[in-house]
Amino acid sequence: MGQKIAIVLFNLGGPDGPDSVRPFLKNLFSDPAIIRVPGPLRWFLARLISTLRAKSARANYAKMGGGSPLVPETLAQAEALEKAVKARPGYEQAEVKTFLAMRYWKPFVKDAIAEVRAFKPDETVLLPLYPQFSTTTTDSSLQAWKDAGGGPAKLICCYPDAPGFIEAHAEAVLETWQAAGAPEKVRILWSAHGLPEKIIEDGDPYQKQVEETVAALRPLLPDNFEHSICYQSRVGPVKWIGPATETEIERAAADRIGIIVVPIAFVSEHIETLVELDEEYRDVADELGVPFYLRAPALGTRAKFIDELARLTTELLQGHEPVLAARTTGCLVACPACPRAPYGGCAA
Numbered sequence: 001m002g003q004k005i006a007i008v009l010f011n012l013g014g015p016d017g018p019d020s021v022r023p024f025l026k027n028l029f030s031d032p033a034i035i036r037v038p039g040p041l042r043w044f045l046a047r048l049i050s051t052l053r054a055k056s057a058r059a060n061y062a063k064m065g066g067g068s069p070l071v072p073e074t075l076a077q078a079e080a081l082e083k084a085v086k087a088r089p090g091y092e093q094a095e096v097k098t099f100l101a102m103r104y105w106k107p108f109v110k111d112a113i114a115e116v117r118a119f120k121p122d123e124t125v126l127l128p129l130y131p132q133f134s135t136t137t138t139d140s141s142l143q144a145w146k147d148a149g150g151g152p153a154k155l156i157c158c159y160p161d162a163p164g165f166i167e168a169h170a171e172a173v174l175e176t177w178q179a180a181g182a183p184e185k186v187r188i189l190w191s192a193h194g195l196p197e198k199i200i201e202d203g204d205p206y207q208k209q210v211e212e213t214v215a216a217l218r219p220l221l222p223d224n225f226e227h228s229i230c231y232q233s234r235v236g237p238v239k240w241i242g243p244a245t246e247t248e249i250e251r252a253a254a255d256r257i258g259i260i261v262v263p264i265a266f267v268s269e270h271i272e273t274l275v276e277l278d279e280e281y282r283d284v285a286d287e288l289g290v291p292f293y294l295r296a297p298a299l300g301t302r303a304k305f306i307d308e309l310a311r312l313t314t315e316l317l318q319g320h321e322p323v324l325a326a327r328t329t330g331c332l333v334a335c336p337a338c339p340r341a342p343y344g345g346c347a348a
């Protein structure tokens with residue numbers, strides 16, 4: 001038998017039914033990477049916000065059958081990735097197994113750790129399904145991995161401009177555009193999940209990496225396309241980075257130009273694509289008279305994307321340290337794309 005490789009897929013997770021909406025939200029708002037206040041105040045706020053938000057969130061999840069499609073979508077990606085890694089030269093004999101490690105709902109990171117331990121891998125790769133690194137997503141999952149006693153592993157920290165990821169996005173945008181009759185005048189709204197401005201000011205590289213993704217995509221699209229980066233899903237009273245996706249829809253209406261909205265920081269469909277983009281923002285665009293509103297699908301199991309994840313995984317295992325990968329052995333060495341002080345001088 002060949003080498004045993006565990007690939008742990010980090011993602012946010014989502015409620016699996018109406019009863020899990022509130023506890024899911026409570027887990028989310030209890031995360032110190034999301035709500036940056038001391039413990040007791042955070043726990044109080046998490047209880048309060050999850051209670052206040054549960055009803056409207058439940059109504060949105062009800063539009064998708066009561067729960068989030070995030071886990072089923074991630075399972076399909078996991079299965080495709082196992083096959084793609086085994087198709088890489090030198091990995092035909094390897095025993096490759098993927099594990100889901102969700103941050104705020106089942107299967108949790110601790111569940112993945114127990115399963116990985118039982119598998120007894122020779123190598124473990126942590127692969128966030130977040131192309132752009134953020135302290136609120138990838139780093140939060142990594143922290144959960146360490147806190148729950150996760151073993152030595154190598155981390156693919158981010159891949160904001162990895163070639164297959166970019167080509168897969170360009171393919172999805174072009175397919176959407178062509179299916180609508182290839183209209184000549186079009187503006188792409190590259191819509192990423194927003195973040196509080198303070199988190200970016202404190203050094204989070206997410207916004208910079210979102211911009212890198214779009215910069216890599218532009219040359220693959222027709223010259224006459226217009227482009228705008230915008231941020232969706234704002235929560236709470238503090239100032240978030242902008243412009244807001246909704247503001248950019250208003251601007252498109254004023255400019256009388258049709259739009260293709262592209263979820264650029266999510267790789268699967270979930271509440272913020274299926275409800276926010278496909279229903280709420282579409283209604284806004286219709287009301288304002290935007291000439292057309294198209295939405296490119298999330299990457300899901302698109303072959304170019306999955307093959308890129310397989311390439312990043314095997315390159316990391318072979319030690320060719322791709323530019324965007326870092327290692328973790330309990331202490332993480334900073335990756336060149338997002339050097340953050342706490343990861344720096346680890347002597348171990």
Ligand SMILES: C=CC1=C(C)c2cc3[nH]c(cc4nc(cc5[nH]c(cc1n2)c(C)c5CCC(=O)O)C(CCC(=O)O)=C4C)c(C)c3C=C
Pocket residue numbers: 012013014015025028033034053057068069070130134136137193194195196235265266269270271272
């Ligand atoms: C790039 C990905 C994401 C970042 C960055 C992110 C930051 C972030 N999110 C919230 C609050 C909420 N997020 C919610 C759902 C949600 N968020 C992401 C991704 C990122 N979040 C995903 C994939 C999902 C969907 C999960 C699903 O069930 O399908 C929610 C719950 C939904 C709702 O009530 O609107 C909240 C709340 C904050 C505050 C934040 C950064 C500080």
Ligand SMILES: [Fe+2]
Pocket residue numbers: 193233
């Ligand atoms: Fe979120």
Ligand SMILES: [Fe+2]
Pocket residue numbers: 133157158324325335336337338
């Ligand atoms: Fe990085």
